[in-house]
Amino acid sequence: MHMMRSVGTLTRADLAETLNRKLGLSRAESLDLVEAILAKMCCALSEGENVKISSFGSFVLRDKRERVGRNPKTGIEVPITPRRVMTFRASQKLKDRIGAAV
């Protein structure tokens, strides 16, 4: 199997740059909007609401019960407190788009 061409990491700044370039919004406004999108999703999730973005995927909350864990170094049993975790389920469209790139 051949190595995939190495591509850099996309960040907030890159997303803002694209909004600036494609829509002509100012750089400051573009960055604010990127931040606002993340804040809205973050806010809904922290209030216990799942976030579903059609043709991209869903961020789904799961409540985990308490369980017994072990410190891998010492072997001592420690309780793992109940917690809420967030998972991402990619939409079929996103899976197809990424899977096709092999």
Added chain:
Amino acid sequence: MIRSELVEALATDNPELRVEEVEQIVDIFFDEIAARLAEGGRVELRGFGTFTTRAREARTGRNPRTGDAVDVPAKRVPYFKPGKEMRERLNTD
């Protein structure tokens, strides 16, 4: 929250933008993330989380209806790891 509710909330907070513009902004945001993943790259949104892709090897699957063996080719699948801040925020009341 669904995509249209996200657009609505952003439009309310940014009255200087038309709703169609906000829709374009949201479309571009998610499309850029998908495009980078499709190119084999990763997307790091500090505080929120990181999107990457993981390799899946080719395997022989079964058609659940007929039981016939089918070859499932190797592929990449999307993967998301929530950021530390996000994980903490989910667990504060």
